Amino acid sequence: xxxxxxxxxxxxxxTRLVERKKRPAKARSDTWIFRLYVAGQTPKGVTAFxxxxxxxxxxxxxxxxxxxxxxxxxxxxxxxxxILAVPTLVRHSPxxxxxxxxxxxxxxxxxxxxxxxxxxx
Amino acid sequence: MKKKEAQPRRHILPKSPTSIxxxxxxxxxxxxxxxxxxxxxxxxxxxxxxxMEFLVRGATLYNEPGVFISFEETEKELTANVxxxxxxxDALVERKKIWVEHIxxxxxxxxxxxEYDLEGLFIRIHHAVExxxxxxxxxxxxxxxxxxxxxxQILRAELQRLLRWLKTKGVTTIITAERGExxxxxxxxxxxxxxxxxxxxxxxxxxxxxxxxxxxxYRGSTHGTNEYPFLIDEDGFSxxxxxxxxxxxxxxxxxxxxxxxxxDTMLSGKGYFRGSTVLVSGTAGTGKTSIAAQFVEAACKRxxxxxxxxxxxxxxxxxxxxxxxxxxxxxxxxxxxxxxxxTRPTLYGLETHLTxxxxxxxxxxxxxxxxxxxxxxxxxxxxTEVKTMLLRLVDFLKMKRVTAFFTSLSSADENMxxxxxxxxxxxxxxxxxxxxxxxxxxxxxxxxxxxxxxxHSNQIREFRLTDHGIELLDVYVGADGVLTGSARLSQETKxxxxxxxxxxxxxxxxxxxxRKREAMEAxxxxxxxxxxxxxxxxxxxxxxxxxxxxxxxxxxxxxGKSRRGDVYIKPIGTKKKTINM
Numbered sequence: 132x133x134x135x136x137x138x139x140x141x142x143x144x145x146t147r148l149v150e151r152k153k154r155p156a157k158a159r160s161d162t163w164i165f166r167l168y169v170a171g172q173t174p175k176g177v178t179a180f181x182x183x184x185x186x187x188x189x190x191x192x193x194x195x196x197x198x199x200x201x202x203x204x205x206x207x208x209x210x211x212x213x214i215l216a217v218p219t220l221v222r223h224s225p226x227x228x229x230x231x232x233x234x235x236x237x238x239x240x241x242x243x244x245x246x247x248x249x250x251x252x
Numbered sequence: 253m254k255k256k257e258a259q260p261r262r263h264i265l266p267k268s269p270t271s272i273x274x275x276x277x278x279x280x281x282x283x284x285x286x287x288x289x290x291x292x293x294x295x296x297x298x299x300x301x302x303x304m305e306f307l308v309r310g311a312t313l314y315n316e317p318g319v320f321i322s323f324e325e326t327e328k329e330l331t332a333n334v335x336x337x338x339x340x341x342d343a344l345v346e347r348k349k350i351w352v353e354h355i356x357x358x359x360x361x362x363x364x365x366x367e368y369d370l371e372g373l374f375i376r377i378h379h380a381v382e383x384x385x386x387x388x389x390x391x392x393x394x395x396x397x398x399x400x401x402x403x404x405q406i407l408r409a410e411l412q413r414l415l416r417w418l419k420t421k422g423v424t425t426i427i428t429a430e431r432g433e434x435x436x437x438x439x440x441x442x443x444x445x446x447x448x449x450x451x452x453x454x455x456x457x458x459x460x461x462x463x464x465x466x467x468x469x470y471r472g473s474t475h476g477t478n479e480y481p482f483l484i485d486e487d488g489f490s491x492x493x494x495x496x497x498x499x500x501x502x503x504x505x506x507x508x509x510x511x512x513x514x515x516d517t518m519l520s521g522k523g524y525f526r527g528s529t530v531l532v533s534g535t536a537g538t539g540k541t542s543i544a545a546q547f548v549e550a551a552c553k554r555x556x557x558x559x560x561x562x563x564x565x566x567x568x569x570x571x572x573x574x575x576x577x578x579x580x581x582x583x584x585x586x587x588x589x590x591x592x593x594x595t596r597p598t599l600y601g602l603e604t605h606l607t608x609x610x611x612x613x614x615x616x617x618x619x620x621x622x623x624x625x626x627x628x629x630x631x632x633x634x635x636t637e638v639k640t641m642l643l644r645l646v647d648f649l650k651m652k653r654v655t656a657f658f659t660s661l662s663s664a665d666e667n668m669x670x671x672x673x674x675x676x677x678x679x680x681x682x683x684x685x686x687x688x689x690x691x692x693x694x695x696x697x698x699x700x701x702x703x704x705x706x707x708h709s710n711q712i713r714e715f716r717l718t719d720h721g722i723e724l725l726d727v728y729v730g731a732d733g734v735l736t737g738s739a740r741l742s743q744e745t746k747x748x749x750x751x752x753x754x755x756x757x758x759x760x761x762x763x764x765x766x767r768k769r770e771a772m773e774a775x776x777x778x779x780x781x782x783x784x785x786x787x788x789x790x791x792x793x794x795x796x797x798x799x800x801x802x803x804x805x806x807x808x809x810x811x812g813k814s815r816r817g818d819v820y821i822k823p824i825g826t827k828k829k830t831i832n833m
């Protein structure tokens with residue numbers, strides 16, 4: 132529970148937890164929408180969120196949304212979105228949908244996975 | 253004493269019944285309850301079906317809801333696939349008896365960065381289990397995870413955690429895995445799932461496929477260790493553990509007629525035992541099927557039910573052919589007492605033959621089962637397999653107290669007793685038909701090679717197919733050996749002539765003797781009459797002498813009287829006495 136608060140604290144001031152209803156209005160075509168699936172407040176989940184936020188701040192400042200979804204609270208979502216590993220980051224926009232699993236500690240792989248940089252030859 | 257002590261200590265592992273035909277028998281009650289079981293095998297060997305049947309049976313028969321986690325097939329595909337086996341998955345899902353969840357893992361869609369765990373999978377399984385109160389869980393096929401997710405080390409650790417977690421949940425789990433080369437599973441899953449490992453196998457032998465199941469390991473429980481053939485058909489999965497039945501079936505003392513009176517006589521007067529196994533073997537055209545047909549007719553006349561498996565002739569051909577020897581089987585078919593089942597042995601594998609036979613037998617409940625011929629199954633080097641199949645069938649039939657009648661074609665150039673040696677031990681009564689070739693013709697001979705439990709005849713009989721059925725005749729056994737057919741007939745006429753001659757001789761001898769006696773008697777008469785004549789002459793002389801003597805005495809007395817003498821004249825006969833006085 133403690134960890135959970137930390138996540139919420141770190142995320143709230145900036146972009147996190149945008150209300151779903153508002154999202155379509157706010158989301159511009161160039162907005163990057165991320166969903167981060169976690170299972171409770173595990174260290175891996177926290178690390179993943181922090182890593183993601185860092186990358187986003189650096190690469191996509193001002194044009195991204197991160198939704199953290201706790202599967203423990205809504206197990207049905209795991210089924211609907213075919214989530215298996217935790218943490219899983221899903222990029223919903225721009226298309227195509229991309230999935231990255233792990234705590235996103237390998238920064239280069241995240242960037243490649245999100246196509247923020249080209250494959251390093 | 254020992255038994256008493258051992259009894260209370262014996263802890264019986266709780267088991268989760270599968271209700272898969274035969275499997276519960278070889279596992280002693282089912283899969284280990286609350287523990288994971290690994291089912292491994294190659295592609296298309298029936299792993300998914302095995303697991304699905306376990307769930308469906310659990311849900312429908314034991315009120316144990318089940319969760320099916322499918323890594324390969326989607327919910328829709330699964331439902332469609334098992335519908336062909338009569339499982340209505342949709343209805344079960346609707347009634348919350350079964351929860352099907354497809355887990356989609358495609359490697360190309362997933363990028364890895366840093367450490368991860370499978371908590372998502374745990375949550376999904378947990379959610380599914382909680383939603384329907386599941387007692388059984390299936391994970392099919394775990395290998396997909398390895399191909400779909402990066403970093404096998406993490407996966408391995410996570411799977412181990414998953415299995416432990418499932419164990420603590422107390423759900424009975426089946427994990428299916430692909431068979432690997434040189435090991436049971438490709439990913440070494442058997443190292444993690446140590447409670448029960450079942451291996452499914454699907455192999456092709458002589459162009460026919462055989463499915464087999466083997467329990468590699470079952471911790472804390474005894475189990476059948478053999479490879480058991482199994483079948484997947486419209487009724488689902490069935491294992492054939494018939495060999496586990498053993499030899500404890502009931503043996504009947506009832507005797508049933510063979511339909512051939514003289515054959516009954518050869519079998520100590522009463523025919524076969526009910527529930528015994530009869531084999532008729534012989535070379536081509538010796539009349540094996542005819543003996544079978546005769547038996548069928550006799551059984552039908554007793555109002556018994558007969559199931560006739562024919563592997564070479566069609567039923568109509570068989571009926572036509574049997575009509576030519578005066579056996580009409582058609583009325584019995586119409587009456588429903590006789591059922592034919594004609595298949596080519598090559599149509600499907602031995603196991604399928606066995607299971608379809610057993611199913612048909614269960615359905616029709618016959619008193620007599622005919623298999624004509626059994627060696628149609630023997631192709632190449634599969635004699636041992638045929639034997640095990642027949643062994644299982646025989647055990648099954650014996651248990652059901654069904655009389656089994658097999659025919660077997662032996663090849664002419666081999667020793668007939670050896671040809672069928674591979675099934676000999678199964679057979680209770682073995683009739684052997686053989687060709688006897690003498691004098692440019694071929695005749696059939698029949699003898700009882702063995703017949704357990706009865707004093708059977710040791711004689712060879714000539715076996716004839718007439719237009720009113722089968723006839724057994726005595727063969728001619730004489731100085732020239734065994735003769736049959738026209739050789740027997742000619743020998744018999746020859747014998748008759750010889751006998752006539754001998755009889756005449758005897759007659760003439762008797763006649764001569766009679767004459768001699770007559771002659772002797774005539775002589776006796778002559779002698780007697782001579783003697784009588786002599787005797788009467790002698791008597792006459794004696795009489796005369798006597799009379800003369802008397803007269804002489806009388807004369808003397810008279811003379812004395814006339815002389816007045818006082819001299820006593822003693823009669824002649826008393827002279828001596830007088831002197832003595």
